[in-house]
Amino acid sequence: MSYTIIASGESRSFPVSHTFLEQAGASGPGLVFIGAGAGQAFCAHGDTSTASFVAIELGMECLGVHTGEGRGQEGSNVVGFARFRLGEAAPSDLIELVRQPGTSAHALQAAQDAFTAAGLKVAVCNDFPGRIVNRLVRPYYNAALRRLDEKLATAEDLDKTLCLGLGYPEGPIALLERTGLEDHFATTLALYEALGQADYAPARRACVAAERKRRAAA
Secondary structure (H helix, E strand, C coil), rough: CEEEEECCCCCCCCCCCCEEEECCCCCEEEEEEEECCCHHHHHHHHHCCCEEEEEEEECCCHHHHHCCCCCCCCCCCCEEEECCCCCCCCCCCEEEEEECCCCHHHHHHHHHHHHHHCEEEEEEEEEEECCHCCCHHHHHHHHHHHHHHCCCHHHHHHHHHHHHHHHHCHHHHHHHHHHHHHHHHHHHHHHHHCCCCCHCCCHHHHHHHHHHHHHHHH
């Protein structure tokens, strides 16, 4: 599937060279907007209705922020996407592809084909803040941080138990320390503000890390 990439700002999904970027052409039936300003670039681009598919890189926001919504029937040839990434760690190979109720099945398949042709794995989800992975794992990370505050066990024993008991490759405390507690704060705060669910309220240790980073930068 041929596509053109329109870059606007730094991309969290593709911070360095990747096959998906290299396979893009100067022109093509698909349009992919990447970068922190992807949504704004899409809105300023003009008519995209003739494109085989349009893909907009998302942060934590819903696709509807950029396309608009209407009575639960919204959808067109436009999809959203994000390559899952924890903090400053390298992005994973997972692309979460976002559809709306009326998204064209042809456009959805064309976008999926473009990503998989570059060696990426695609999971399709509906249009919710944070998509699949963040919605599932952030309460788990928060719970681990809160149990550490409650002195249920040491950080080492909490991580060891989850690794040995459940087969996780890395415990939650070590993982958050490696990828950035301040990033966990920003992600959970965005989910909490969007969803209003207590499980997403940033854990105390993440709040402290974010405040320390803010003061260091001041």
